[in-house]
Amino acid sequence: MSILKNAIDSIAIGLEDYQSPDERRIVSSTRNIFAGILLLFKHKLCELSPPDSDEALIKQRVLPEIDVTGAVRWIGKGNKTVDVQNIKERFDSLGISIDWKRVDNINKYRNDIEHYFSSRNTQSVQQLISDSFLIIRDFISEHLSEDPKQLLGDDAWGVLIKVNEVYEKEKTTCVEALETLSYFNDEILNAFESYSCAKCGSGLITPSERNVEAIEVEYTCKSCGKALPYEDIVKPVISDYFGSEVYLAHTQGGELPITDCPECDGIYLYNEGICSSCGHVAEHECQRCSSTIQPEELYTEPFCGYCAHVMSKDD
Ligand SMILES: [Zn+2]
Ligand SMILES: [Zn+2]
Ligand SMILES: [Zn+2]
Structure with missing residues (x-):
């Protein structure tokens, strides 16, 4: 129970930090929420660890031992627990699927905010919380078979729902504006809609004008204010969008x-x-x-x- 309780506490504290009028608590908000997500994942690995293996699945070091019956058993060693990369590999191997792109985005955002706090604001954390909400909700219901609302408590759940709604509303406004433009091809629009700002990770990208050619306007990130003309933003937009397909083509063959x-x-x-x-x-x-x-x-x-x-x- 202890890891799960820590996970829930960490998420709840992160959400309290977020609601605090003291802007400096934004950094600890993102840190606590991300830590809470990792603890949820670790709780699952703990649950799946064989009994008497010293929680092998959450230990970075796992070594074989021969027990009294002469059988080999894998035992967790040391105090170092799994990091994000280890969790990815173990979940993959155990057939537990997670939206890692979203988790990576949360992690990148959290990391950026710790280093460049001044260029961020409370509003820009909404996306991190909104992304976290989706990960937490799905993981708890799909992989822990619990009711997320019950597990997190009404207060934390209410904040998550509200922030997610606000973010989704803004995202919808951005998408609607992007959809009024004419693109060389519909795939380019799809790529713009799924793009996250390279500077701050926000998905709130909005064009400077509506109902014109996409190549004629500038694109601004609503969170950090970074603005780029079409010719500059389209390259990262397209390469991000096709990133995993390109990776697959290079590693497993197939057409680029x-x-x-x-x-x-x-x-x-x-x-x-x-x-x-x-x-x-x-x-x-x-x-x-x-x-x-x-x-x-x-x-x-x-x-x-x-x-x-x-x-x-x-x-
Ligand atoms: Zn940005
Ligand atoms: Zn060309
Ligand atoms: Zn030829």
Whole structure:
């Protein structure tokens, strides 16, 4: 019970910090809430640890021992407990799925706030709490099989719900504004909607105008105020959006969803057949041999890599 109680206490204290009029408590708010989430995860690992293994699953060091029957048992050693990376690996291996992208975002935000407190404000913590709410709620109901409202208590639950609602409302306003713009392709809009500010991690990105071309306006983060023109923000927006697909293509094979644009230094959406920066539509069929030009050889369009190579020899 003790780890679970610590987790719930830590989250409750974090939420009290958040509600305090003393702005300096924002840092401890984010720290406590994140610590509470990790403790929830550790509680699960504790529950799953075999009896008499000295809580093997939450220890960084786990060593084999031979028991009286001659069987090998894995025993937790030392005081060091698992860190975020260890938890990820163990949950993965145990088949416990978590929205790690969201957890990483909370962690990054918490870390940033500790280092750059002055550039943050109470409002910008709303997203951290809103993200935390979703993680906490889902983890408690799906993996601890408890009622989150009952476990957290009415006060903490009420704050989480309220902050989440406020954040969602603002997020909806941002998304509605983004949707009034015209993009080279719908995937670009989807990428903008799921983007979080590179400076502060907030998902509240809003365009400076409505009902115009997306490439004509500036995009401002409502939390930290960072503003970027389309040409600068579109690259991180697209590479973040396709990040995991690109990673999979590199590690497990398969087609790259994006590649360098042959016309500009932007990112070309291969499946959509258009550049996200300049709108260039490349030739995907080789003009010499009619084979498909692959993403990684698109820079030689309108020819495939092979034909471009052969033709360069003919010169
Ligand atoms: Zn920002
Ligand atoms: Zn381009
Ligand atoms: Zn060819």
